[in-house]
Amino acid sequence: MRYALFLGCTIPARQMNYEQSARTVAKALGIDLVDVDFGCCGFPIEPVDEVKALSMAAVNLKKGKEKGLDIVTLCSACGEMLTKAEEVLEKDEAMGKSVNGVLGKQVGTEYKGEKPRVVHFARMLYEDIGREKIRALVKRPLQGLKIATHPGCHYVRPSSLSGGFDDPEFPHSLDELVEATGAEAVDYMGKEDCCGGSILAVREDVSKAMTRKKLEALSGKVDAMVLICPFCGIMYDRYQKLMADELEKEYNVPVLYYPQLLGLALGIDPEKLGFDVNSVRVDGVLEKVGV
Amino acid sequence: MVPIDAVVDISKSDARFLRRLAAEMGASDLSKCFQCGVCVASCPVREIEAEFNPRRIMKLAKLGLKDIVLGSDFIWLCSMCFMCHERCPQDVRPPEVMTVLRNIAAKEGIAPPNLMKLVEVLSENGRVYPLDDFTMDERQDRDLPEVESKPGFVMKIAGAGK
Numbered sequence: 001m002r003y004a005l006f007l008g009c010t011i012p013a014r015q016m017n018y019e020q021s022a023r024t025v026a027k028a029l030g031i032d033l034v035d036v037d038f039g040c041c042g043f044p045i046e047p048v049d050e051v052k053a054l055s056m057a058a059v060n061l062k063k064g065k066e067k068g069l070d071i072v073t074l075c076s077a078c079g080e081m082l083t084k085a086e087e088v089l090e091k092d093e094a095m096g097k098s099v100n101g102v103l104g105k106q107v108g109t110e111y112k113g114e115k116p117r118v119v120h121f122a123r124m125l126y127e128d129i130g131r132e133k134i135r136a137l138v139k140r141p142l143q144g145l146k147i148a149t150h151p152g153c154h155y156v157r158p159s160s161l162s163g164g165f166d167d168p169e170f171p172h173s174l175d176e177l178v179e180a181t182g183a184e185a186v187d188y189m190g191k192e193d194c195c196g197g198s199i200l201a202v203r204e205d206v207s208k209a210m211t212r213k214k215l216e217a218l219s220g221k222v223d224a225m226v227l228i229c230p231f232c233g234i235m236y237d238r239y240q241k242l243m244a245d246e247l248e249k250e251y252n253v254p255v256l257y258y259p260q261l262l263g264l265a266l267g268i269d270p271e272k273l274g275f276d277v278n279s280v281r282v283d284g285v286l287e288k289v290g291v
Numbered sequence: 292m293v294p295i296d297a298v299v300d301i302s303k304s305d306a307r308f309l310r311r312l313a314a315e316m317g318a319s320d321l322s323k324c325f326q327c328g329v330c331v332a333s334c335p336v337r338e339i340e341a342e343f344n345p346r347r348i349m350k351l352a353k354l355g356l357k358d359i360v361l362g363s364d365f366i367w368l369c370s371m372c373f374m375c376h377e378r379c380p381q382d383v384r385p386p387e388v389m390t391v392l393r394n395i396a397a398k399e400g401i402a403p404p405n406l407m408k409l410v411e412v413l414s415e416n417g418r419v420y421p422l423d424d425f426t427m428d429e430r431q432d433r434d435l436p437e438v439e440s441k442p443g444f445v446m447k448i449a450g451a452g453k
Contacts, residue, residue, distance in 0.1 A: 012430065012438055013420035020433050039442025044419050045449070047367070048397035048406050050390060055448045092317050106447040157373035168377045194335045194372035201405040202367045209339040210370070274433065 003072040004064050005033040010230040017274030021259035024272045041078040055102040057085030058111035065114035074121050076229040080154035082118045083161045122228045126173045131180040139267030141182030142289050148218050149174040150227040153194050181265035197231035211235040215251045224254040224285050226261050241279040254282045304355035315391050319384035324349045330375035330385045336368050343368045345385050361396040414450035417441040
């Protein structure tokens with residue numbers, strides 16, 4: 001299976017553990033991730049300039065279509081932005097005209113309704129690879145590991161864009177992917193809550209309080225949190241560390257990207273899964289799974 | 292900024308602002324809002340910052356009270372989690388309304404400087420986080436492939452209208 005890999009801005013610069021583990025795991029599963037000269041999806045500037053944001057998304061969609069491959073995104077916001085652009089540009093004629101105005105003038109191109117399939121990495125594993133195949137490839141079952149998943153917002157919402165994939169209120173696909181590794185996915189209140197990352201630049205205090213809420217609920221109750229979006233990762237992992245220092249309070253909730261967890265289950269050397277980038281120490285998790 | 296609990300002067304309704312909202316609203320539709328408050332009850336920001344009230348923002352915008360709506364910090368506080376979008380019985384799509392309001396505010400020059408700066412950063416670097424030599428070295432050490440460090444189309448689109 002081949003996919004065009006959409007990395008976005010945050011992952012290749014700031015969350016290389018996600019990229020490294022995703023590429024390693026994909027290889028082990030026989031998935032070919034092709035690097036394409038994509039650029040920013042547009043999401044970060046949507047609040048101040050939706051036309052420019054959709055224009056960026058449109059160019060990326062054209063690039064994916066040209067390659068003839070489905071686009072697989074690691075970042076949930078990138079995935080949502082690209083999917084939304086496909087819908088908005090199909091339905092909103094006035095917006096389509098504005099976008100093509102920008103594209104014609106700035107990059108000499110035109111969006112002609114190119115709609116490659118855009119799919120999140122986790123959804124690709126869930127739908128295209130399947131849990132059965134994953135289970136069959138597990139060499140080191142993660143039995144006894146208690147995991148709290150954090151599906152994040154844009155992986156499943158708005159549901160109008162994801163064509164009925166998963167439940168927007170009670171998402172379960174990530175839990176099922178976790179269970180395919182042999183680990184236990186625990187249920188908890190507020191699983192669907194937002195990390196607060198998108199308002200970090202506007203109101204840091206509110207953003208951090210949103211992050212803290214979940215950490216406080218999970219501290220001491222699980223072996224790790226598992227997530228699939230770099231914004232969520234920065235909040236729950238890096239900001240957990242920063243807040244622990246500020247508040248002189250340890251939460252001790254290790255935060256793993258799903259491919260890091262899956263990589264452990266597939267028997268991959270942890271050094272190839274980028275654990276050294278994680279801010280909160282993961283030694284406890286590694287010890288528990290016996291590596 | 293007008294306090295969130297202040298009595299507002301409805302006669303200050305701005306017809307031009309209302310026309311602009313109607314023109315830019317896309318799939319969302321403010322006129323359908325019947326003020327049930329499901330958005331407020333679903334809001335994770337509201338749980339932390341009690342003054343953030345999406346229902347009130349919807350109503351003030353619907354009334355055409357441009358200065359209060361655009362001049363309030365609150366339109367920038369929505370975290371775009373889309374929970375209200377899922378639950379709104381009238382398909383108002385509050386997050387999309389927020390984006391329209393934010394875009395109008397930005398055009399009037401009253402967006403948070405941090406967010407405005409991102410457009411500039413993208414026009415200069417093509418990336419939110421630059422792939423500098425230091426980062427490229429680390430990528431190499433991790434056997435990560437080379438990626439386009441400064442996507443030209445992003446720089447050109449971000450720089451439009453300069």
